Amino acid sequence: MAETSTKPTSKDRTIIFPRGDVGILLLHGLGGTPIEMNNVARNFAERGYTAMCPMLAGHCATEADLVATGWKDWYASAEDALTTLEQRCRVVLVGGLSMGAVLAAMLAARQPQRVHGLIMFAPTLWYDGWSIPWYRFLLKLFINTPSGRKYRFVEQEPYGLKDERLRMVLAQSMFSGDSTAAGLEATPALALRELWRLVDALKPELPELRQPTMVVHAREDDIASLTNLEYLQRNLGGTVESLVLDDSYHLVTLDRQRRLVIAKAAAFVESVARSYERAGAHEHDRLQVVA
Template identity: 60%
Template sequence: MMPVDRSFLLRADEGAGPRVGMLLVHGLGGTPVEMKSLARSLRDAGTTVLACQLAGHCGTADDLRATRWEDWHASVEDGLARLEAECDIVVVGGLSMGGLLAARLAWAHPARVAGLVMLAPTLWYDGWSIPWYSFLLKLLIDTPVGQRFEFAERPPYGVKDERIRRLVLAAMQRGDSGNAGLLATPSQVIRQMWSLAALVKRILPAIRQPALLVHARQDDIAGLSNTLHLQRHLGGRVDVLVLEDSYHLVTVDRQRGLVSRRVAGFLEGLRDEAARPQPALVA
């Protein structure tokens, strides 16, 4: 049985100026539901939003294990084409590993993607909750032990807000992957993420669209070093927001409202730039 499609499209009321669309990409083993609060806020601020579901996600671990990062990227490509039919300007943004897919899409389509938003971007796992021995997985990945290994979610599950954390954990423990993602990620899937991250690190200087990076100082999964690396190596203008009261899942945690406002402001700036008259060329 194929996973239920949790993708959703929220259309904004048409106003003056260019129609702006935002493609949102969830994280590895995650679900579009983790983007819902942000999507609603952006829609209310005048942006049409499509939150796409990545191939193999919102189902079982075997569903996810059967995919490669190229399959996830194909889902993002489909989302871009769908949103282009609705909007004049498209910006792509992603959470965690979804931010890497967003960056890869911006690199592949510089004329079609006007801006990039990376939320808790994850090039490597170095947050404070990651076990010190996690580096051994790279050494053991091709052994029978490594093939059977699963990267289990650990407290605090990316969420600082205790009430929200309890809700997320309860859904994961029920096996409700469509709403809360998987409780454990197979090692083969982690390996695909490593391959994607290695590619994205190589192409960063060629990504020249304006970018907004949002990262929690206390991120439990991916340390602030990830955003500092991106800030240094992306090829275009980069704005950074560092959150002081959040963990990894910045779209659902305590400062989700601040995240929404900052992303909305970033989109408004791109809309204003697109609406500004261009100087005439002198023959």
């Protein structure tokens, strides 16, 4: 078995498990870290896939570092990681959690020849889950004011986790002051504005996104309601496989049903890889006949 290479440095917390020639690029959420996707990546690697969790620009540092970047910088990080993964893999799928799922969809939409499938874990087009304050809409109205620009969306219980033990561990890590472990304890308003800009840029491109897509969402998602899943089902241009969870909150890759999520996602990856192999074999046979 190939050696696992985990590469955290003082500047780059990217994680990669080099295995086979089918690769999965996994993008973390806004203000998060590659560790969010580590469990999924490790399980994919155990199944023989190469998995990579890149660190997005401005992350794993301070709120000021995050605010100094925008969604186009995050997209550039994802595209650079895609290029790295392509050097090893002949088939590449892209996935992501929360904002990372939205970013993964943008990558798939803009790189249709390079991305063969998409997995969206708890995609967040809107912060409209049951734990989000009702007055959230006011932020868009005053975000360009001095007070609005200074606003911080502080993480609060249940922190995206229905599993109480994991919730306690996550909270301790998040509020430890080490943003490389569990991400920032608060999301700056200007970073939220960049997410809104990313979503606005993605929406017109969804009908052109024709790669097979899997969307995983919790029925009781505390951050992003099922409206997000329903919107994607209506607007994505290709086939959409949906998995709705009944015993999880927002962090579906970590919560109580994580094993189910990983198993279903792995089956989806296998299906996409086989389809690509069949298509390649068909094209080879066609060229042989022409020759």
